[in-house]
Amino acid sequence: MKHTIVMTGASRGIGRAAAEHILRQSPDAHLVLVARGSSGAQLAAELGAGGHPVSHVSADLGSLSGVGSAADKIRDRLDRGDLPPLRGFVGNAGVQYTNALAEGPDGFEATFAVNVLANHLFVRRLQDRFAAPARIVLTTSDTHFGDFKHNMGMVPGPVWKSPEVLARTGAFPKPDTAAGGRTAYSTSKLAVIYLVHEYARRLPAGIDAVAYNPGFVPGTGLARNAGPVARFAMRRIMPVMALTPFATGPGVAGRYLADVVLGTTHAPTGSYVDRSRAAHSSQESYDPQREGELWEAAERFTATYAAKAETFSGDVTGTPR
Incomplete structure (x- = not known):
């Protein structure tokens, strides 16, 4: 049966591989890509190419109005x-900055705006257009664990604070440093899991x-805002780690993402x-x-940007699994 899947973050790396796999495995899917500008x-x-049904909608994910x-x-x-x-929304886009001081056009800290609020707004604006069975998939990260086993010492663990603080710049110690930016990233990925748990309570059945x-997926564009040395290491050195159990290559990670989206x-x-x-x-990550x-x-x-959205009608007392 023909259906639509909306996807962010499909331009490179994991997302590009996932999009290609979705189109191969589900020829009835019309993939709507959300990307900035002419890209x-x-x-x-x-x-x-080859007749796959693909279209696009332009948006800067850092702008809630967009x-x-x-x-x-x-x-x-x-x-x-x-x-x-x-029948599907894939919130795969994500950013990581070299500090925790980047501010989006709406006044929110840029990491939180893209990784958390943009996903939430898409879900809220599209919620009453989903046709069951449907699936919303949001990409999170190992970094939300905050331990060496999952982060290998490269990204500080999350530092949870009230959402009002997290949504603004300077929420973490030394916000002008790379450590501050990475803490904003890991904290935003913890927030993604919190949102998924809440959606599981509130979304209608189906x-x-x-x-x-x-x-850990080296070789993606996540470090594009890092300094030249870090960018070189992520592009040229760390991809070798994909040959070890400690990392996953973008192609394999993309296939795994597609399998989640398609319900495989x-x-x-x-x-x-x-x-x-x-x-x-x-x-x-389990904290109601x-x-x-x-x-x-x-x-x-x-x-302000979801004024037309209707209220969720699902049960709000369930427990996420």
């Missing part, structure tokens, strides 16, 4: 019948939400998928109080 048109043309506009364009296309029923962790990997709503299987996320507080804050932060 979306080029990407859609490349992925659509995200809201992109989501509304997708809603309009669905309502007009230009797109088949919506619309699942899953957090996907690709593991068994993952009930609220699940955390570690590469190719459902697993337990960190102990810290934080999850509820983040939900309420994200609602406030995105209210």
